[in-house]
Amino acid sequence: MTEEPTNDAGLGLWLACVEQLGQDLPEQQFNTWIKPLTAHVAEDFSKVTVYVANRFKLDWIRAQYAARIAGLLEDLYGQPVALELALAQRESVVRTYVRPYAGERNTPSDSPSAAPTSSPSAEEPASPVFRNRLNSALTFETLVEGTANRMARSAAMHVAASPGHLYNPLFIYGGVGLGKTHLVHAVGNQLLKDRPDAKVLYIHAEQFVSDVVKAYQRRTFDEFKERYHSLDLLLIDDVQFFANKDRTQEEFFNAFEALLAKKSHIVMTSDTYPKGLANIHERLVSRFDSGLTVAIEPPELEMRVAILINKARAENAEMPEEVAFFVAKNVRSNVRELEGALRKILAYSRFNQKEVSIQLAREALRDLLSIQNRQISVENIQKTVADYYKIKVADMYSKKRPASIARPRQIAMYLAKELTQKSLPEIGELFGGRDHTTVLHAVRKIAAERQQLTELNQQLHVLEQTLKG
Numbered sequence: 424m425t426e427e428p429t430n431d432a433g434l435g436l437w438l439a440c441v442e443q444l445g446q447d448l449p450e451q452q453f454n455t456w457i458k459p460l461t462a463h464v465a466e467d468f469s470k471v472t473v474y475v476a477n478r479f480k481l482d483w484i485r486a487q488y489a490a491r492i493a494g495l496l497e498d499l500y501g502q503p504v505a506l507e508l509a510l511a512q513r514e515s516v517v518r519t520y521v522r523p524y525a526g527e528r529n530t531p532s533d534s535p536s537a538a539p540t541s542s543p544s545a546e547e548p549a550s551p552v553f554r555n556r557l558n559s560a561l562t563f564e565t566l567v568e569g570t571a572n573r574m575a576r577s578a579a580m581h582v583a584a585s586p587g588h589l590y591n592p593l594f595i596y597g598g599v600g601l602g603k604t605h606l607v608h609a610v611g612n613q614l615l616k617d618r619p620d621a622k623v624l625y626i627h628a629e630q631f632v633s634d635v636v637k638a639y640q641r642r643t644f645d646e647f648k649e650r651y652h653s654l655d656l657l658l659i660d661d662v663q664f665f666a667n668k669d670r671t672q673e674e675f676f677n678a679f680e681a682l683l684a685k686k687s688h689i690v691m692t693s694d695t696y697p698k699g700l701a702n703i704h705e706r707l708v709s710r711f712d713s714g715l716t717v718a719i720e721p722p723e724l725e726m727r728v729a730i731l732i733n734k735a736r737a738e739n740a741e742m743p744e745e746v747a748f749f750v751a752k753n754v755r756s757n758v759r760e761l762e763g764a765l766r767k768i769l770a771y772s773r774f775n776q777k778e779v780s781i782q783l784a785r786e787a788l789r790d791l792l793s794i795q796n797r798q799i800s801v802e803n804i805q806k807t808v809a810d811y812y813k814i815k816v817a818d819m820y821s822k823k824r825p826a827s828i829a830r831p832r833q834i835a836m837y838l839a840k841e842l843t844q845k846s847l848p849e850i851g852e853l854f855g856g857r858d859h860t861t862v863l864h865a866v867r868k869i870a871a872e873r874q875q876l877t878e879l880n881q882q883l884h885v886l887e888q889t890l891k892g
């Protein structure tokens with residue numbers, strides 16, 4: 424492989440990243456995928472271009488390691504570094520990992536002239552593990568269930584258990600990093616576990632476009648059709664990328680009809696619901712919507728906590744529940760960001776040889792937390808305390824008196840007095856129009872008990888840390 428020139432400091436950054444991966448990954452994975460990589464680091468460190476030997480490996484690196492490499496580079500350099508993956512023969516830089524918005528994406532056109540020279544195909548030589556392009560780590564077992572994904576997950580499990588029947592096609596949509604890709608891989612992996620002979624293919628929509636282009640160029644549409652039309656299960660990710668690709672849409676339509684006719688199953692993902700798709704033919708859109716369409720929502724707090732704890736465990740690290748709560752409270756947007764936060768915390772903990780604690784998490788995530796520039800409001804306190812003690816926010820204002828509710832409410836009043844500038848009557852007002860003496864009683868009671876009860880003190884500590892960010 425060509426050695427790509429890079430400056431010394433840049434080389435140092437790349438080598439440190441590789442070294443860290445060498446420690447983190449199983450030896451065989453490291454030797455197969457990471458060791459052969461070369462990289463070029465921009466003079467100002469703004470971008471690292473990693474060169475990969477062929478398109479197939481590039482896809483694999485992108486799917487499996489790009490987020491991790493980008494995260495490590497950022498940890499090591501101290502600021503975000505754009506990561507680009509490119510084929511080693513330089514003439515065709517494929518796609519940056521840091522994704523632009525859909526409209527700006529540099530996807531291959533499906534006109535023959537714009538075809539990439541080495542577009543991938545489902546037939547490309549590969550070891551049997553990769554032939555179906557499934558990542559065996561993405562299973563139902565490793566996908567944490569919560570309200571946000573319950574329906575999508577159970578529909579997907581249903582499909583995996585009896586493909587070709589209900590919910591065909593299954594159309595899963597949702598924002599970035601919410602687990603759509605994970606879920607479709609899980610369907611494929613589950614089906615293969617039950618029926619190892621099933622013909623399953625996972626493919627990203629962009630790759631399908633490339634396959635169409637190649638069939639065009641080589642006049643191999645018969646083989647193309649045979650390959651796609653013979654599947655038992657087609658898992659196709661990010662179908663919004665079919666926008667404006669007329670020939671691809673036509674071929675996908677054909678494949679779709681053929682597969683449904685023979686009771687094969689199709690599972691699709693997209694960033695929007697079918698009717699929200701732009702520049703896709705109406706006849707395709709209506710077919711996308713003809714089975715079951717389900718959304719994946721951003722994960723709720725408890726799900727985020729569970730994901731963090733599970734992922735830490737998978738990395739052989741312990742994340743105490745209070746730290747997971749602190750992180751989950753502060754990183755809300757999607758699971759990929761949660762994973763990024765976890766990676767930072769674990770790297771920080773290893774590097775400084777300190778145990779994972781709220782204090783450590785706060786240090787590791789200080790950039791992220793300072794961006795949020797949180798202002799503590801009484802509403803925020805009520806929500807956080809309600810989440811922590813697993814009661815409804817509405818109970819903060821209600822007249823209910825059971826201790827399981829009254830106590831968290833007193834704790835929230837105490838924190839409101841401690842962490843905001845509000846007066847006792849103002850706080851009373853915000854807790855369902857209570858008298859200021861009720862608030863005063865709560866504040867005094869909790870302050871006194873805090874001195875006596877270690878457990879309460881610890882809980883208050885977690886809540887304070889969480890609220891202060």
Ligand SMILES: Nc1ncnc2c1ncn2[C@@H]1O[C@H](COP(=O)(O)OP(=O)(O)OP(=O)(O)O)[C@@H](O)[C@H]1O
Pocket residue numbers: 561565566567568572597598599600601602603604605606730758759762
């Ligand atoms: N419920 C979950 N439990 C465990 N891990 C999850 C869950 N949801 C998402 N993840 C993890 O979060 C990361 C991002 O998920 P995934 O790539 O499936 O998102 P996506 O919705 O396909 O995003 P995009 O649209 O950006 O491709 C993956 O590493 C995935 O394993």
